[in-house]
Amino acid sequence: MSFESELRAILEKVDGAQAAAIMGFDGIVVADLKSPSFTASYQEIGVEFTRLLKEASKIGQGNDLGGLEEISVTTERFRYVLHVLNPEYFVLLVLSPGASLGKGRYYIKRAAPGIHKEL
Amino acid sequence: MSFESELRAILEKVDGAQAAAIMGFDGIVVADLKSPSFTASYQEIGVEFTRLLKEASKIGQGNDLGGLEEISVTTERFRYVLHVLNPEYFVLLVLSPGASLGKGRYYIKRAAPGIHKEL
Numbered sequence: 256m257s258f259e260s261e262l263r264a265i266l267e268k269v270d271g272a273q274a275a276a277i278m279g280f281d282g283i284v285v286a287d288l289k290s291p292s293f294t295a296s297y298q299e300i301g302v303e304f305t306r307l308l309k310e311a312s313k314i315g316q317g318n319d320l321g322g323l324e325e326i327s328v329t330t331e332r333f334r335y336v337l338h339v340l341n342p343e344y345f346v347l348l349v350l351s352p353g354a355s356l357g358k359g360r361y362y363i364k365r366a367a368p369g370i371h372k373e374l
Numbered sequence: 375m376s377f378e379s380e381l382r383a384i385l386e387k388v389d390g391a392q393a394a395a396i397m398g399f400d401g402i403v404v405a406d407l408k409s410p411s412f413t414a415s416y417q418e419i420g421v422e423f424t425r426l427l428k429e430a431s432k433i434g435q436g437n438d439l440g441g442l443e444e445i446s447v448t449t450e451r452f453r454y455v456l457h458v459l460n461p462e463y464f465v466l467l468v469l470s471p472g473a474s475l476g477k478g479r480y481y482i483k484r485a486a487p488g489i490h491k492e493l
Contacts, residue, residue: 327444
């Protein structure tokens with residue numbers, strides 16, 4: 256499957272999913288898909304979350320917490336899942352506030368091996 | 375209920391919960407409980423996660439994502455839920471890798487109003 260098909264599979268399975276992207280830790284978008292209703296600049300968001308992932312990775316290393324696998328963030332307006340694929344790439348999933356984080360995490364995890372294989 | 379009773383209620387309800395704490399954004403522990411098997415210095419972890427929460431709060435403000443409510447972090451060795459109570463305090467819940475993040479998030483959310491009232 257192409258990156259886009261993998262992302263589409265996630266967006267279609269998770270109610271309330273607004274956008275999904277494969278991004279590098281350098282902030283560059285490898286592939287992305289978004290629903291027409293999603294108008295935020297998630298590329299900019301991605302760069303900011305790259306910083307968050309890097310910060311969280313550092314914490315893990317310093318305290319022997321094991322490698323970072325995933326971060327979920329809930330704000331008043333959005334939910335995000337950031338799933339680390341390898342030290343260079345991650346998947347970003349943007350959900351609406353009522354959407355199920357658990358479902359989002361599940362379908363990213365299911366798609367991750369396929370995406371990882373093509374990177 | 376006291377802070378300790380609120381934390382105990384969370385630890386008892388969530389299988390795999392190892393430690394729970396009410397912390398200030400200044401890194402100071404207001405109240406905490408941990409299982410005997412939990413040996414990591416979670417106070418130190420708490421300080422590191424305070425930094426993560428502050429970083430994530432900034433992202434929300436800059437991009438109009440709405441106020442930060444919660445972050446979950448999964449590493450190879452632990453899972454954490456950080457639930458913001460108000461601009462000064464948050465609840466930290468530490469889970470073992472197999473534990474349910476969803477359950478952890480649910481019981482923190484249930485306890486939050488009670489904790490908030492006593493702060």
